Amino acid sequence: MPELPEVETVRRGLEKLFPKPVKIKAIRVGNKSLREEVKASNVKCLKGQRLRSFGRRAKYLLLETDDFMIISHLGMTGSWRIFEKSKARIHDHIFIHLDSGKSLVYNDPRRFGLFKVVQKEKWQDSPQFKNLGPEPFDRQNFKGKFLYEKSRGRKASIKAFLMDQKTVVGIGNIYASEVLFLSSVRPNCPVNSLSLKDFDRIVSSSRQVLRAAMSAGGTTIRDFRQAGGSKGAFSAQLLVYDRESENCYRCGNQILQAQIVGRSSYWCPQCQK
DNA sequence: CTAACTCCCTGATAGC
DNA sequence: TGCTATCAGGGAGTTA
Numbered sequence: 534m535p536e537l538p539e540v541e542t543v544r545r546g547l548e549k550l551f552p553k554p555v556k557i558k559a560i561r562v563g564n565k566s567l568r569e570e571v572k573a574s575n576v577k578c579l580k581g582q583r584l585r586s587f588g589r590r591a592k593y594l595l596l597e598t599d600d601f602m603i604i605s606h607l608g609m610t611g612s613w614r615i616f617e618k619s620k621a622r623i624h625d626h627i628f629i630h631l632d633s634g635k636s637l638v639y640n641d642p643r644r645f646g647l648f649k650v651v652q653k654e655k656w657q658d659s660p661q662f663k664n665l666g667p668e669p670f671d672r673q674n675f676k677g678k679f680l681y682e683k684s685r686g687r688k689a690s691i692k693a694f695l696m697d698q699k700t701v702v703g704i705g706n707i708y709a710s711e712v713l714f715l716s717s718v719r720p721n722c723p724v725n726s727l728s729l730k731d732f733d734r735i736v737s738s739s740r741q742v743l744r745a746a747m748s749a750g751g752t753t754i755r756d757f758r759q760a761g762g763s764k765g766a767f768s769a770q771l772l773v774y775d776r777e778s779e780n781c782y783r784c785g786n787q788i789l790q791a792q793i794v795g796r797s798s799y800w801c802p803q804c805q806k
Numbered sequence: 807c808t809a810a811c812t813c814c815c816t817g818a819t820a821g822c
Numbered sequence: 823t824g825c826t827a828t829c830a831g832g833g834a835g836t837t838a
Binding site (some may be wrong): 707 | 829830832
């Protein structure tokens with residue numbers, strides 16, 4: 534569910550709701566494991582800490598406290614919500630009770646998400662942050678030339694390449710299809726056959742799509758919710774994703790759908806070559 | 807190293 | 823109505 538725009542939307546929502554540090558009064562975790570087990574003994578150190586800032590790296594949320602960093606990944610169906618009164622819902626797994634009386638609650642039906650607490654200064658040492666590519670809005674490192682050079686001699690499709698977090702972070706299945714539509718490149722095109730010019734377009738389209746999606750508060754197909762509970766409005770602006778057999782907004786041709794390396798992909802056979 | 811597959815898990819939906 | 827099969831926005835582990 535959550536790609537960069539969704540994670541960033543949650544981050545901004547939390548920042549807006551907690552502009553000043555808030556103290557953690559208590560933390561409670563459920564007994565079902567997420568991607569990794571969440572032990573009460575590993576999170577009890579958060580009691581008494583103040584939540585100071587909300588960051589993001591790739592699709593990971595970084596909740597900074599006085600001495601620790603909470604690393605949170607939403608998997609496919611994870612969400613952070615703020616409640617005045619904590620009335621547990623099904624699939625609630627983590628409750629962070631704040632001094633203000635509000636509670637931050639993590640809900641995740643499929644439990645593909647991640648929640649771990651590490652020493653603040655060492656958060657980048659976590660294995661999750663090894664081998665990650667550049668951020669899409671890092672103009673120094675994410676550019677056409679970088680993708681061009683990285684792709685030489687490779688056989689993967691451009692869609693697999695773009696979704697690989699070692700190439701660039703934050704792009705998942707929805708936005709990969711959208712980016713490639715804007716770039717006029719078919720998702721199954723082998724990366725080795727693309728030119729520097731193609732990659733320049735792919736880079737600028739990536740930023741364009743991600744920026745627009747963030748402005749709209751992300752994309753809700755089914756589960757995604759902002760921290761305040763609203764859905765993401767970018768669903769209404771999707772050009773190809775989830776539009777199989779519908780007409781291309783640009784040329785009118787039918788949008789095609791196929792599995793590419795195991796994921797549903799959408800494209801216009803007329804606009805994308 | 808790369809690339810393709812499989813699995814983790816629950817819920818929604820389509821088809822019979 | 824009720825059953826079964828398939829699919830879903832991610833990522834890690836295995837295999838060749």
